[in-house]
Amino acid sequence: MISVKNLTKTYKNGKGIFDLSFSVQAGEVFGYLGPNGAGKTTTIRQLMGFTNADKGSCAINGLDCRRQAKQIQRSLGYLPGEIAFFDEMTGTQFLHFMNDMRGVKDRKRMNGLIERFDLETKHKIRRMSKGMKQKLGLVAAFAHDPSVYILDEPTSGLDPLMQKIFIDLVREEKARGKTILMSSHHFDEIDRTCDRAGVIREGRLVAVEDVRSLKASQRKVFLVTVGSQEEVALLRASGLEVGAVTDNHVEIIVRTDYDSFVRALANCRVTGIDVLSQDLEQVFMKYYGQEAQ
Amino acid sequence: MNLTLFRVTARLNWLIGLIIFAVMLMYMATIISMFDPESMQGLLAMLETLPPGLVAAMGFDKLGTTLTSFLAGNYYGFIAIMFPMIYCIIIANRLVARHVDSGSMAYLLSTPNSRVTIVTTQALYLLGSITVLLGLVTAAGIAVSQAMFPGRLDTGGFLRLNLMTLLTFYAISGICFFFSCIFDETKYSLAYGAGIPIAFFVINMLANVSERYAWLRNFTIFTLLNPAQILAGDPFTVTAGLILTGIALVTYAAAIMVFNRRNLPI
Numbered sequence: 001m002i003s004v005k006n007l008t009k010t011y012k013n014g015k016g017i018f019d020l021s022f023s024v025q026a027g028e029v030f031g032y033l034g035p036n037g038a039g040k041t042t043t044i045r046q047l048m049g050f051t052n053a054d055k056g057s058c059a060i061n062g063l064d065c066r067r068q069a070k071q072i073q074r075s076l077g078y079l080p081g082e083i084a085f086f087d088e089m090t091g092t093q094f095l096h097f098m099n100d101m102r103g104v105k106d107r108k109r110m111n112g113l114i115e116r117f118d119l120e121t122k123h124k125i126r127r128m129s130k131g132m133k134q135k136l137g138l139v140a141a142f143a144h145d146p147s148v149y150i151l152d153e154p155t156s157g158l159d160p161l162m163q164k165i166f167i168d169l170v171r172e173e174k175a176r177g178k179t180i181l182m183s184s185h186h187f188d189e190i191d192r193t194c195d196r197a198g199v200i201r202e203g204r205l206v207a208v209e210d211v212r213s214l215k216a217s218q219r220k221v222f223l224v225t226v227g228s229q230e231e232v233a234l235l236r237a238s239g240l241e242v243g244a245v246t247d248n249h250v251e252i253i254v255r256t257d258y259d260s261f262v263r264a265l266a267n268c269r270v271t272g273i274d275v276l277s278q279d280l281e282q283v284f285m286k287y288y289g290q291e292a293q
Numbered sequence: 294m295n296l297t298l299f300r301v302t303a304r305l306n307w308l309i310g311l312i313i314f315a316v317m318l319m320y321m322a323t324i325i326s327m328f329d330p331e332s333m334q335g336l337l338a339m340l341e342t343l344p345p346g347l348v349a350a351m352g353f354d355k356l357g358t359t360l361t362s363f364l365a366g367n368y369y370g371f372i373a374i375m376f377p378m379i380y381c382i383i384i385a386n387r388l389v390a391r392h393v394d395s396g397s398m399a400y401l402l403s404t405p406n407s408r409v410t411i412v413t414t415q416a417l418y419l420l421g422s423i424t425v426l427l428g429l430v431t432a433a434g435i436a437v438s439q440a441m442f443p444g445r446l447d448t449g450g451f452l453r454l455n456l457m458t459l460l461t462f463y464a465i466s467g468i469c470f471f472f473s474c475i476f477d478e479t480k481y482s483l484a485y486g487a488g489i490p491i492a493f494f495v496i497n498m499l500a501n502v503s504e505r506y507a508w509l510r511n512f513t514i515f516t517l518l519n520p521a522q523i524l525a526g527d528p529f530t531v532t533a534g535l536i537l538t539g540i541a542l543v544t545y546a547a548a549i550m551v552f553n554r555r556n557l558p559i
Contacts, residue, residue: 050402051556070407078403080559084396088305100297101404140400 001026001179002148006056007046017042017203019056024181026147029174031190031197031211032183033284039203040183041081044152047181048078060148072148074102077141081152081183083133091121091128091136098140110143116165130157138166142173149173151182155189167193187218187283199287206287218283221276222252222261227269238264251276295406295414302418306384310422313380317426318433320372325437328363350498360438361447361454365520369454373430374515377462378494380426381419382487385469388415389552390482399559412474412552416545419470423462431455450524457530460537461518465490467544474548477558514540 003023010016017039024030034040045051046058049069058065060072085094095110114121117135125133134157141149155163170180170193184190190197190211197214199207207214226232226248235250236242240261243251248271254261265273340348389412392398401411431452438446472486493513500509500516510516517533 045557045559048399048403050399050559052554069402070405070410073403073405076403078399080396080399080403082396085400086301086305086397089301097297097301098400098404101295101401101406103405 002030002047002058002060002150002181004043004047004056004058007043007053007058008055009042009046009051009053011042015039015042015203017046017200020200020203020205021056022198022205022208024179026179027174027177028196029170029180029182029194031194032181032200033185033187033190033197034183034200035185038200040185040200041152042203043200044081044150044181044183047150075147077144077146077149077151079137079141079149079151079154083137085125085133085136087126088124090124091119091132094125094136095121095140095143099143102144104144109145110139113139113142116169117162131159131162134158135162142169147178149178149180149182151180153184154182155184155186163189187214191215199284201288214284216256217287219253219255220283221278222254223272223274223276224250224252224265224268224270225272226250227271231268234267235264238267240264294417295410298401298406298411298414299418302388302415303422306387306418306422309383310380310426313376314426314429317372317376317430321368321430321434322437324364324367324372325360325434325441327367328360328442346502349501349503359447360442360445361450362521362524364434364438364446364451365454365524368434369458369518369520373458374461374494374497374518377423377427377458378465378490381423381462381466381469382483382490384422385419385466385473385486386479386482388419388470388473389548390473390476390479390486393477393557393559394479394482396559398557402557402559408553409549412549416470416549419466420463420545423466424459427455427459427462447524453530454520454523457518457523457534457537460534460541461514463541464514464537464544465493467541467548471544471548471551474552475555 001024004020007020008016008018010018015037020039020043022030032040032043042051046053047060047065049066049072052066061075063072065072086097089097095114096107099105099107099110113119117139119135119139120128120132121136125136128136134154138154141151155166158166170182174180182190182193194211196208196210198205199209199214221243224235226235228248232245232248232250235252236245238260241253241255243253245251252261389398392401398411402408434451434455435446435448438451468489469486472489473482476482476485493515496509496513497515499506500513514537517537519527519530519533523530
């Protein structure tokens with residue numbers, strides 16, 4: 001398990017993390033959600049023992065992350081956010097190197113993962129595509145069957161098929177009682193795998209909730225195209241939250257009341273519906289406040 | 294010390310060492326073949342046509358008449374300083390700073406090995422590879438000399454000269470390694486790790502130009518490597534050797550200690 005207590009780390013530019021406290025239990029997948037620059041990687045660096053905290057502490061399996069990093073690494077699988085390998089090596093050489101560095105002799109699990117992720121290991125890492133590098137990073141993180149995982153933006157660069165394979169793998173590991181922390185700036189990614197999530201904003205945790213209640217507070221924006229201006233007026237008058245309107249295109253913001261939304265649309269001649277993709281601040285306006293708009 | 298990492302480090306860096314050795318070997322063979330006791334006068338006459346400052350800066354003003362002193366003047370005053378220095382600068386930077394800058398250090402530290410183990414392994418590779426490099430140069434020097442001028446090399450003096458060169462580069466590599474360990478980015482590691490040894494090298498050349506600049510000798514580590522003094526059996530050589538060993542110990546120990554305590558941006 002992972003526990004973080006009053007963790008503070010300030011950088012020279014004033015950014016950092018401030019007084020963070022949370023914990024992740026065995027058998028739990030914890031999502032760590034925040035936009036770029038909110039402090040996700042800063043927290044992970046602390047958990048990995050790469051940096052010294054100003055205040056507070058963090059522990060994994062009861063061991064101090066900074067002072068007992070060596071012992072922790074025996075049972076920790078880590079995927080860095082910005083993956084940098086030994087570029088001159090081939091995929092196979094790198095994975096064998098990592099196994100040897102960890103003193104792991106058994107290659108059965110590693111070979112199974114290579115097959116599962118359909119990883120090309122013969123090429124030099126420098127020549128690999130971004131997605132292939134990400135898969136290599138995932139195989140390296142899971143290969144030694146650790147009990148705790150720390151994954152920094154694990155699905156970036158993966159195609160939808162590979163994302164599904166990854167999600168299945170995370171669910172399996174969870175069922176085996178592993179502790180998993182994964183960071184992301186997409187709610188969908190967290191939604192599909194995590195039990196609980198912490199929302200971080202400018203270095204402070206603004207919420208730690210289970211994913212179901214987070215989901216309830218997310219807002220979606222639908223771009224509805226209707227047949228005439230009269231219908232636009234009708235939608236405006238329907239009591240729904242209406243955003244920008246251009247010609248016959250109406251942005252409608254929905255939180256939980258899908259029923260009224262559908263009923264209002266039923267009175268119009270709808271010619272198109274699109275879901276607008278939004279960034280995290282817009283999805284979780286509740287936590288990120290109005291200034292994000 | 295981690296043997297797996299040592300092997301991988303060797304695999305990623307041996308080629309640079311081999312290239313440096315090849316260049317040093319070529320110069321060694323060329324310079325030995327230029328040795329001709331009879332025509333030394335001719336060479337000296339040729340050097341007289343060059344500006345004396347330039348000749349002195351490259352250490353050619355101390356051309357001896359024996360093969361050993363000829364090598365000491367021609368090879369150990371310049372070639373044997375410049376190329377191992379380039380080697381130390383490049384390799385020291387690659388061993389630590391490059392891994393931190395690129396982020397691959399994160400992978401090394403995500404294995405059950407302490408920072409001290411990782412960085413000590415890299416330090417041992419640097420020290421070990423310099424020993425092998427200069428050991429091979431020494432062996433090549435003896436072999437080429439024996440082949441071309443059997444019995445003319447003062448092997449004892451030649452070995453002392455090489456030992457002192459080795460100690461000098463233990464110290465120089467320590468300086469390079471220290472800067473490789475303390476900076477986040479390779480540009481700073483290189484700026485200091487290359488800048489300081491090169492400054493020593495340039496100061497050494499200037500100090501040799503004329504007596505007017507001799508005071509500069511107090512500001513360069515290369516003053517401790519004085520080929521003529523070493524061959525003459527000057528007792529200061531022992532002191533110089535101890536100072537160089539001390540510098541090496543302090544810089545490597547400090548590098549490992551700082552690396553163990555610092556924040557890593559990986």
